[in-house]
Amino acid sequence: MFDGLKDKLNDFRTDVEEQAESEPDERSDDGEAPDQPAASDAAVGPEADAASSGDASGGGSAGSEDGDSDPDSEGAEPSTFQRAKAFATGRIIIEEEDLEEPLWNLEMALLESDVEMSVAEEILETVRETMLGETRKQVETTGELVEEALHDALLEVIAVGQFDFEARIAEADKPVTIVFTGVNGVGKTTSIAKLSEWLADRGYSSVLANGDTYRAGANEQIREHADRLDRKLIAHEQGGDPAAVVYDAVEYAEANDVDVVLGDTAGRLHTSNDLMAQLEKIDRVVDPDLTLFVDEAVAGQDAVTRAKEFDDAAAIDGAILTKADADSSGGAAISIAYVTGKPILFLGTGQGYDDIERFDPERLVDRLLGEDA
């Protein structure tokens, strides 16, 4: 899962390590030849050797022949001094120039991985802010510093809007009504069946409702799942009113003490206006507790765009991202919450009914940074 993105994040770590850790060595080698005392060295005390070599090189790596400073070095002098001092004490200072190329490569890698542009920019900004110009006392290596910066940057965008789904179900008045939206073919019906199992595992009964009265064959498709799982299905004739189907399912749940109503809807109608009018009517008639948007991770940017469109049209409360098991890029998983402001709540991870997992931002970040399988 998301292996391509994981590799690219790892490349960034290697990039920064190479940039940040090779330069001080070069500078201290440089500094040995010219004997250039710097006035500020006195402040460094016992670390003066390393510091002065760093300082001399910052001011004179290009100008070591004539001992003069080059124009570029002037603004960098204080940080070069700090850097050399930190190097002498085994600490790390990352400078803007160390990050320039790795950050550019990271941006390209994120965009190639279908991470949405504004999300990529936010990640870069957080990484830059976390890493720049600070002596990181607690951090032993550049690799750790990169990992910390990436961890914070990724978590910040991925965790947007998270809430405790199970607690929400537990606390809500029963029956809880959940309506599923999203285009056809992405695994919406399968996700409804999976969620019914997920709820059953936690002690909640559910009834399925086929609000996709538009598409021929939709009743049969969901009925197969309902039969296999031994769940009640409420369905009307093709062409019927989806709001009426979900309403009947709510009535059935109330009469039979069923905890949750899981209502499918049509993924596409003649026009998006029809689709939205239908969702609005369901909203008016049954006032669902949650509207969940379903799309497939493998659709990358398209899934992000659709999430935004559906949310704009009919305020979603969260998303289910299917086929994460087949997705290497990870772009949709990283982008959807930040772009919509609504959390990803579940990942579909296979074709079986148990192949659904609660989306855990911390765990996903650990996976991406290689701390978890």
Ligand SMILES: Nc1nc2c(ncn2[C@@H]2O[C@H](COP(=O)(O)OP(=O)(O)OP(=O)(O)O)[C@@H](O)[C@H]2O)c(=O)[nH]1
């Ligand atoms: N690998 C994998 N396949 C999945 C996942 N979820 C669904 N699928 C498969 O995707 C295919 C389409 O799933 P359906 O549930 O029929 O999707 P759907 O047609 O979008 O349902 P509707 O939206 O109601 O039309 C099926 O073969 C599913 O088994 C998943 O998380 N991983």
